[in-house]
Amino acid sequence: MVTDVPYCALDQIAANPEVQRVREVAFAALHLEPGQRVLDAGAGTGEVARLLSTRLSGTGSIVAVDASADAVATARARDEGTCVRYAQGDVCALDFPDGWFDAVRCERVLKHLAEPDAAVAELARVTRPGGRVCLVDTDWESVAVDGLPHPLVARVRTHLLATVVGQHLDMGRTLRRRLLHAGLRDVTAVPVALYFADPLSAAAVLPMVNPMVPAAAGLIPADLREEWFGALDEAGERGDFLATITMWVAAATV
Ligand SMILES: C[S@@+](CC[C@H](N)C(=O)[O-])C[C@H]1O[C@@H](n2cnc3c(N)ncnc32)[C@H](O)[C@@H]1O
Incomplete structure (x- = not known):
């Protein structure tokens, strides 16, 4: 499956301080040590894989796998001499032997998959006994906002939940x-509430408050679009806008 998120959106997400806070929790959960083999599965344009390379001071080997040939090519083109190796591949059928990696991460990929548990099993298969698996994903049903008219928010929420199909919004x-069901041990799960105090910073992460997301994406009902973005502008000007969304960092030992 090719990403449905444009790379400029991935870049905006990566640059957002709240997302960086989530990624710090995920880095810590991997228990990385110099010289280790690490996999970022569904790595997109490789931003996090290159950060991992920095964390390991260029030691070890980092592999960034993504299903999209375009994402892999973009990731390679952006690399300026790190130790990251980029490859096209499917997180549900990885081309690595059992136990190959010391640590494996997978961020915001499982929600797109028809069989996320097959992917979790595959991530565990390529991790050595005693190695770490870290999963990061969003709970899209946790979005909450304030500073906007409640009936308007309710209508947009109802529309979104009915419209965004084919994804696991609760991932x-x-x-x-x-x-737990994959049989891993020492399972931990950390909810990280991302907090945005203005519509502009929220827009990097929440597409429904981003006026640059084309109307054709259908996130906001056509007849509410003007009212919705007008209300967001007004809340931003008043300074009383607030939005939160919870991302989860779950990790375990194989
Ligand atoms: C929302 S992006 C997240 C990218 C990156 N993990 C990040 O956090 O910035 C989802 C990525 O998963 C990739 N993807 C989707 N299905 C995949 C699969 N079955 N195997 C590997 N990658 C997949 C997409 O191509 C896309 O790059």
Whole structure:
């Protein structure tokens, strides 16, 4: 599956301080040590894989796998001499022997998959006994806002939940269960509430408050679009806008 998120959106997400806070929790959960083999599965344009390379001071080997040939090519083009190796591949059928990696991470990928548990099993298969698996995903049903008219928010929320189909909107909160059912041990799950105090910073992470997301994406009902973005502008000008969303970092030992 090719990403449905444009790379500029991935870049905006990566640059957001609240997302960086989530990634710090995920880094810590991997228990990385110099010289280790690490996999970022569904790595997109490789931003986090290159950060991992910095964390390991260029030691060890980092592999960034993504299903999209375009994402892999973009990731390679952006690399300026790190130790990251980029490869096209499917997180549900990875081309690595059992136990190959010391640590494996997978961020915001499982929610797109038809069989996320097959992916979790595959991530565990390529991790050595005693190695770490870390999953990061969003709970899209946790979005909450303030500073906007409540009936308007309710209508947009109802529309979103009915429109965004084919994705696991609750994926974040299910990660712990999936690791447990895959037979991993020392399972932990940390909810990280991302907090945005203005519509502009929220727009980097929440597409429904981003006026640059084309109307054709259908996130906001056509007849509410003007009212919705007008209300967001007004809340931003008053300074009383607030939005939160919870991302989950779940980790375990194989
Ligand atoms: C929302 S992006 C997240 C990228 C990156 N993990 C990040 O956090 O910035 C989802 C990525 O998962 C990739 N992807 C989707 N299905 C995949 C699969 N079955 N195997 C590997 N990658 C997949 C997409 O191509 C896309 O790059």
